[in-house]
Amino acid sequence: MVKAEERVEHNSESAVFDLTSYLKQRKSLVEEALDRSLPVSKPEKIYEAMRYSLLAGGKRLRPILCLATCELAGGTIAMAMPTACALEMIHTMSLIHDDLPAMDNDDYRRGKLTNHKVYGEDIAILAGDGLLAYAFEYVAAATQNVPPQQVVKVLARLGRTVSAAGLVGGQVLDLESEGKTDIAAETLTLIHTLKTGALLETAVVSGAILAGAGAEDVAKLSRYAQKIGLAFQIVDDILDITATKEELGKTAGKDLEAQKVTYPSLWGIEESKAQAQELVDGAIAELESYGELAEPLRAIAQYIVSRKN
């Protein structure tokens, strides 16, 4: 764990770095790129369904992280933008499929009706499939000024992140744990690592790979990502209890109602908060060697524990 003095120092650095403006500007860049990435074509219905969920807002944290690490490692925003968009396509696909009646059966997402409630189950399944496939096409076809072996590396990681060794495996474990009240913290962490952490880690690492980062930097950034990924999930569990539906843009208190095992249910809210803070401090410690260049990544880590939705 990072010592208190260091934390204060980072906090004061973060105060200098204007994260709100940074996130707003980056989010706007990403939204524009996403809009351009998927123009409507025939058959219109499926493109509209894909765009409905892809352009439904959200924090765009994965693309923003990808762009940030690409810059940190000496690359440009342009080099990483197709991958940044692909990360959001993959994330959106996982939300569309998770919300289906055969899965979590959710009616609302980000304050809007879920994809299958608007377009029907058949189109929602296909919209997810289409987004997933297009994510790979887009990275392979639209990435420019990056050596092709680095593009291949990123595509391999993206694939692994969605596969049974990542998102899909995590969702299976999550479905299996439903209704069980004896889930251990280790199992909960494994589910979240696969379902949420893996994609965050790939977001962070792929930006660095595109910029040509070496193994040591990739390893440091991986550890940073693993820590903020888990902190993110702990905070999500806390917010499900403490935030309102308006703040979340989705049904609050859902975990409690479903008697789902969460970090607060295992550790209590205070201890969960402390664990999240410790992870974020650890994540920030991984960035020490980068100096000011890593300011966005430090501020994002702090934001993850302080966010209200």
Next chain:
Amino acid sequence: MVKAEERVEHNSESAVFDLTSYLKQRKSLVEEALDRSLPVSKPEKIYEAMRYSLLAGGKRLRPILCLATCELAGGTIAMAMPTACALEMIHTMSLIHDDLPAMDNDDYRRGKLTNHKVYGEDIAILAGDGLLAYAFEYVAAATQNVPPQQVVKVLARLGRTVSAAGLVGGQVLDLESEGKTDIAAETLTLIHTLKTGALLETAVVSGAILAGAGAEDVAKLSRYAQKIGLAFQIVDDILDITATKEELGKTAGKDLEAQKVTYPSLWGIEESKAQAQELVDGAIAELESYGELAEPLRAIAQYIVSRKN
């Protein structure tokens, strides 16, 4: 259309080339590679569901075509095998999702219960997602001795083939045409081009790209593939009427029962057979410059019209 004398000549060449042994040997190579490509890991259930459909047999025509064009263009079987496996993962994924209750609602496929009938809808959706993602990972991570820019090209094509510009778009048009009895031949062909033709074309073309084939060869092989792809679909429609359930390994007469517009319903059986033969002759004509090297591709084209299932 190719003249009758030429057709006879090709037929006699095919008699010299032992297609049955060739397909048997290649199918066995592909089956072994598929089995090795996806070992069971945790969570076992999802790997078992993926393997259940991936290893359920079938003609393995797409991987066999990919290996054949890679060899034709001067490459090796080893260079193309990961892509060959990926093509079958993608094909399998599209079958699993098409069979879902929200889509075509099929109980049997290749004489076995469909994936969701065995594992449930949730796992079937995830097994499809997992196979799709893994297909890209496998090509990116397992392809060896191929320049990375060629691997990137293949990945871009694979993505496009599944996306809303390919399989997914075709399935949407297919769902939209359900119950309609006024579908024109052009619409029917567009649906099949997207749903079936695109993946066959990618199978053929990706083998050549991996081997480093130039634009002219890729164009010739694309036309070959488009023609056999459409012929394949016409023959499928004919077999749905003329073959038995035992021959097909799936419900026969389904199109008639669903009052689906098919080539035989538009053109009659005899004209449909003639059109399929004309396409196959045209496909074979594209291969003229390759001499004996293209013998497998010629024999496969002939097989497509003469097959019984």
